[in-house]
Amino acid sequence: LITERYLCPILNNPAHGRIQYEGHSFYSRLFYECNPGYTVVGPKERICVSDGFWEPVIDVYCIRKDEVCTIDHLITNGQHMPQQQVYYPDQQIRIECNPGYELNRLSPVQTCLKNGTWSPLEMPRCLKSPCGEPPSIANAYIVNTTSSYAHYACIERYILKDSVSKIECRQGRWQTSRPQCIEAMCRHPAMEGFNGHVMNARSIFLSGESTGLSCNSSTRYDLIPMVNYVICDNHGSWKPILPKCYAKCRLPELGKKVVGYFMDDSANEWYGKELQPGAYIRHGYTIKYQCQCPSKFTEKCSLIKPSFIQCLDGQWTNGGPHCREEISETCHVSLNISHILLNNNTKLNNVLNESQSLDYECIDGYKKMTNVTCIQGYLTADPLCEPKNCTTHPYWIKNGYVKYQNRRHGGHAEYSCRNGYKLSNYRTIRCLFGQWESPYDRNNLIQCLADTCLHPGFIRHGKTYVVNYGTSRYILSANVTLRHGASLQFECDPGYMLAGNRGTTCFSGLWRPDQLPVCKEDRHVSLQHTLHKFVSKG
Template identity: 25%
Template structure:
């Protein structure tokens, strides 16, 4: 039986050999290659010498040999390649911020900026062609809204994060509010928007026994004037002006009593009293003299004296009458002497006064 099988095998082998030799020999074939995950393989045939070409889906890269050849041993040359996710170029670090995420296909990188900065691009995606969906991201400083200059003033500075705007006023004005304001990380400004107001001097007071005119204004350029009550004279500046230095011109005035001109002492008389407003001067005459004019004069608010300046004149005695059958001669002023004479035949006799 074994011998019969051996003979059958030899007969078949001989037939196959004759068949192969008549068509040029046996045709070697390779098993169809398997495509890689996320890839494809293409080949025209599986016969000896055929080539298989591998490729990956968009967004994937081939690792290994791109082509394989069917060898005479019935196996493809090399080893099966595989497909990995594509990789986008590395991004340079972002100033004032950081990048978070992967760099493989379809990965997303998010841009996170430091406080006070905001991204121009919030995220980037690694595309299937291994390029980023956007240009290199940046973190730009937060911008605060513009600040208007104050009326009668001006400003200088920048509006970006941590920058400051400084305010100043035109001559004659001073700043009320924040001298400078700084842009914060949330886009708001520090401080209070200022105003430029007219500079002011300190308050001035009316002098004692006087008054001040001009609404007592204190703004630069404002002028006030002073006056005194009747009977008083202003000593010092009659007006003062507030300067840009916030100092008043001149000096603070005072009101002093007016003075009347001095009165002379009449001959044979005396004088008592002062010469200031409301003062009284009293005149008296020595014995034998009497006042002609005002015995008392008052200093008035216009610096003149009331009444008439007096004089001391000699007192007068009653006029002496001549005696009967006689005559009298001489004056009747204080210190004068009179003389009596009788007619011829008469003799002077003095009457006795009991």
């Protein structure tokens, strides 16, 4: 009988520790032990695999217990996150309790101190809630619990009935009225306000089911927005949003004094072309029409502007096209017009004679928009004052940028800062009546402040250098902050080896990368494995 066994090699003992072997054959194990006052970092045991390697192939070393923090005992009825063998100074963990349990204090956070102890010194405990573990609810899972309530959420394709998501703990018992997760369903589109034809006749649609939509007559109605297919999503809502069928308007016959109809949208293919009576016009479209000039003076006819009507869900605004038949030689001006200043003569007499213009101004912060003249009993335009627009750019701030879309009244401008600076205030400013609001308001100042990184801390058995653009460097002092773009370089003392990042850079107030390296004692653990082959006869 000939057998073959692959042996794993003897490894160098870690500094301040030793290795105990069960053997060196296939499936044998080894165990790491550290001297008193030290703890293992890495796997505490390895196994010999068939190709002659100790698995896992990870560097293992012993570190002083007073340099790191450890979790010596598991959290009963809870867990800590993140889960690591050791934690370094200033690193934090968070204690989370199992359902039905709660912390015996408010803060769930523990912080590792530089002497290897935790702050607070005593770990929190997970105590049983007065009502015990929250009840299980079909198709739901527990989001979080406290001593007074449990919060639930539904699994995919289910939704909370009546939006009730919590159950309360009262007098040591969970209340009997509990959240319910029902299958996500959508009502028939007609019940949600859709006024057209639905292809599928069912009254309820389950999550994932769909239907086609159309209007009863494409000649008389338009589907707006143009969505002809919807699906019931996982939350019981139709996606995309349900459209609506809007009725078109029919152009009436040319009435007395009406010359013709024309499209008022320059982007429309019918723009500039005369429209025929009886044509159907889509919802939202505006039509202009021209009335016959009643004056025998042709030069006055050019001052008569066209009139406009708009189709809104089957109805024309202003009752449809209409031309006045009676011609008046005077015009009446309303005295109740916002933001307008009339001269004394107009205030006393609000009637304009033929070809007379209205003399008016606007109040401060507003500008005059129209010239008003009386022509054949019509005002060529209504008096109109609108808020002034801003004529300049928004105020500039040092080390910052300003972005805006327009300079109209009510327009907004937002500030941002160059890399290495941050805003002191995220307030936006507006253009109001021709003036931009000032970012220099003493009580609400907007400025770009230099963005700095806090001191990252020192590495034990090593030095930290500040690098000046890669040409020179100096040792980092204690209790200093560094500006955006500053780079650090880490080096270990003789006899120590750097484990981790060799450098880091301050970027917008954060160190990248943010983990400090560790200087470990320099030791050489050979991972060159020797394959031993034994042949025995049986």
